[in-house]
Amino acid sequence: MTATVHLIAAARPNFMKVAPLLHELRRRAWCRPVLVHTGQHYDAAMSDVFFRDLGLPAPDHHLGVGSGSHAEQTAAVMVAYERLCRETQPDWVIVVGDVNSTMACALAAKKLCLPVAHLEAGLRSGDRTMPEEINRVVTDAVADLLWTPSADADDNLRREGVDPARIVLVGNIMIDSFEMLRDRIAAEDGAGRMGLAKGRYGVVTLHRPANVDCRESLERIVEALAAAAARLPLVLPLHPRTRSRLAEFDLLHRLAATPGLHLAEPLPYIAFMSLVASARLVATDSGGIQEETSYLGIPCLTLRPNTERPITVELGTNRLVSVETLPGALTEALGGAPAEPRSIPLWDGRTAPRVAESLERACRP
Ligand code: UD1
Numbered sequence: 001m002t003a004t005v006h007l008i009a010a011a012r013p014n015f016m017k018v019a020p021l022l023h024e025l026r027r028r029a030w031c032r033p034v035l036v037h038t039g040q041h042y043d044a045a046m047s048d049v050f051f052r053d054l055g056l057p058a059p060d061h062h063l064g065v066g067s068g069s070h071a072e073q074t075a076a077v078m079v080a081y082e083r084l085c086r087e088t089q090p091d092w093v094i095v096v097g098d099v100n101s102t103m104a105c106a107l108a109a110k111k112l113c114l115p116v117a118h119l120e121a122g123l124r125s126g127d128r129t130m131p132e133e134i135n136r137v138v139t140d141a142v143a144d145l146l147w148t149p150s151a152d153a154d155d156n157l158r159r160e161g162v163d164p165a166r167i168v169l170v171g172n173i174m175i176d177s178f179e180m181l182r183d184r185i186a187a188e189d190g191a192g193r194m195g196l197a198k199g200r201y202g203v204v205t206l207h208r209p210a211n212v213d214c215r216e217s218l219e220r221i222v223e224a225l226a227a228a229a230a231r232l233p234l235v236l237p238l239h240p241r242t243r244s245r246l247a248e249f250d251l252l253h254r255l256a257a258t259p260g261l262h263l264a265e266p267l268p269y270i271a272f273m274s275l276v277a278s279a280r281l282v283a284t285d286s287g288g289i290q291e292e293t294s295y296l297g298i299p300c301l302t303l304r305p306n307t308e309r310p311i312t313v314e315l316g317t318n319r320l321v322s323v324e325t326l327p328g329a330l331t332e333a334l335g336g337a338p339a340e341p342r343s344i345p346l347w348d349g350r351t352a353p354r355v356a357e358s359l360e361r362a363c364r365p
Contacts, residue, residue, distance in 0.1 A: 002032045003091040003363040006109075009059070010040040010077075010101030012050065013288050016269060017096040017119060019054035020176035024352035030360060034090065038077050038101040039064040043240060049268035054177060061088075070100060070131055077104035085112050092363065095139060096120055096173075098132040098287070098308075103139050110142045115362070119173060119355060121146035122153025123287075123308035129210075132287070136308065145362055147355055149173075149291075150311045150344065170354040171346030174288055175295055179349030181270055190274030194235060194262060198278040199338065202232050202330075207239035208285040211303055215249045220323040221303070222251050225283075228330045229260035235275060237264040281333045283326070290318045297341035299333045301326065316342045 005025060009018045018035070025033040037059035041047045050056070063080040065073065077100065085093075085108060093109040095102045096119040106116050118139050125133050140146055140157060148154050149172040157167050178185070191198050204225060212218050225234060236255070238246070246252040256263055267275070276282060276292060281299040284290070290309050293300035294316025301321045312318035317339045321329045346354075 002030055004032045004034060004088070005092045005094060005359070005363075006034050006036050006085075006088075006090040006105075008036050008038065008081075008093065008095045008101060008105045009056075010038040011097075011099045012041050012046050012266075013286070014097050014099060014102075015047070015050040015054055015056065016177035016288070017173045019056050020173055020180060020352040021094070021096075021119065021355055022056065023180075024356045025359075028356055028360065030364065031356075034061070034088070035059045036061045036081070036084065036105075037063065038081070038105070039066055040073065040077070040099060040101045042066055043266075045266040045268075046240065053181065053269040065101070074100050074104045077101045078108045081105045082108040082112065085109055085114060090114060092117060092359065094119060094359075095143075098123070098135045098139070100131065100135060103135040106139045106142055115144045116142065117145035117147060117359065117362070118143040119147045119170075120149055122148040122155075122157040122167070124153075124156045125306045125308035127306045130208075133308070145358065147358065149351075150346070152311055168354075168358045169346065170358065171348060171351040172291060172295075172344070173351040173355065174291060175347045176349050176352050177269070178273060178292065178295065181273070184270050185273045185277060188270050188274035190267075190271050191278045193271075194264075194275075196233055196235070196262075199280050200233070201279060202228070202234045203275050203279045203282045203284075204234050204236045205239070205282075205284045205286050205289060206236075206303065207242050208304065209241075211285050212239075212242045212245045217323060218245060218249055218251060221326070222246075222255055224323065224326045224330075225261065226255070226258045227327060229258055231260075232280060232330075232334060233260045233262065235262045235264060237267045237272065239266060280338065281330070283321075283330070290316070291347075293317055294342050294344065295347055297339045299336075299339050301329050301333065311344060315344050 065076045147170045283301040290312040294312040
């Protein structure tokens with residue numbers, strides 16, 4: 001009997017985690033993967049272009065949930081997804097990452113006693129002021145099968161009392177997406193298209209509420225970036241939240257007028273990874289970019305007080321910085337030798353087959 005497996009995609013960082021697994025499961029006769037888009041991200045630039053780059057088919061179901069407060073968004077996903085589960089009765093539900101839809105779908109499915117697997121389980125920053133940390137803790141508490149990207153995640157789950165039989169170390173699925181598209185990323189020449197020389201520019205992404213929702217912190221970040229841009233051209237693709245906060249705080253014009261600062265729309269996956277792969281450094285508050293830069297050996301300054309991905313600091317190229325330490329860290333990174341690609345166990349482009357095998361064992365014990 002074929003198992004019907006829902007794969008939940010919701011927001012930008014999910015798509016590169018779902019794509020390699022969907023492609024892999026489609027090759028397996030025992031499984032019928034069904035792609036569900038909750039609609040948390042709905043702009044073409046935040047969603048559609050990723051489907052195109054990653055070869056994802058149109059979703060089988062689109063819940064059209066959209067934006068709202070955390071409770072509104074989470075509740076809307078739960079209501080819509082519960083209805084879909086009742087109508088379609090999946091055999092397994094796979095959620096990925098740590099966005100609101102991840103937690104919402106896991107909860108809705110478990111309340112219907114459906115088996116749930118979490119891909120990218122066990123990551124912990126210990127910072128419960130971050131909505132993503134709540135999403136991770138709750139999702140992992142109810143999931144039946146926990147697929148982890150690195151051994152530290154296994155340790156976190158065991159410490160929380162998760163039955164070790166449910167934990168499977170599979171590696172980092174995002175590296176599968178990069179390897180799947182490596183040739184197209186190399187052929188893209190994102191730097192050249194922007195008139196930048198390879199290895200002589202930085203890439204900056206910012207979207208965390210803690211950095212961009214507060215006028216004072218955003219103003220200080222803008223000052224630090226403007227100073228840095230005088231020494232190294234910076235490309236800043238703007239998340240919709242960041243663009244609207246910059247406009248609201250009257251900082252957008254200042255940034256746009258800063259020499260060396262290239263403001264851009266959110267970029268598609270291939271264009272963005274091409275820019276990152278040839279960058280001198282990256283400054284970000286993203287989760288996934290800490291991992292991608294580590295894999296590629298690009299120095300990464302993470303504008304956060306903590307990270308749920310400590311392996312990128314221990315074995316990778318990541319360094320945590322604050323608004324105060326950002327200018328000094330930029331100077332230091334520019335003065336040092338460029339980093340080398342790092343090898344992290346099981347970040348090898350073969351995570352999707354390991355996940356598929358684990359799921360097959362769970363579906364057909
Ligand atoms: C979400 C995730 C975050 C992830 C990020 C990547 C949660 C809690 N947060 O944050 O973990 O790193 O995605 O981008 O799930 N908006 C648009 N168009 C869109 C989507 C959003 O304009 O397609 C705007 C809306 O004004 C919305 C705001 O961005 O209110 C925030 O969107 P939301 O999905 O709530 O959170 P993100 O900040 O994107």
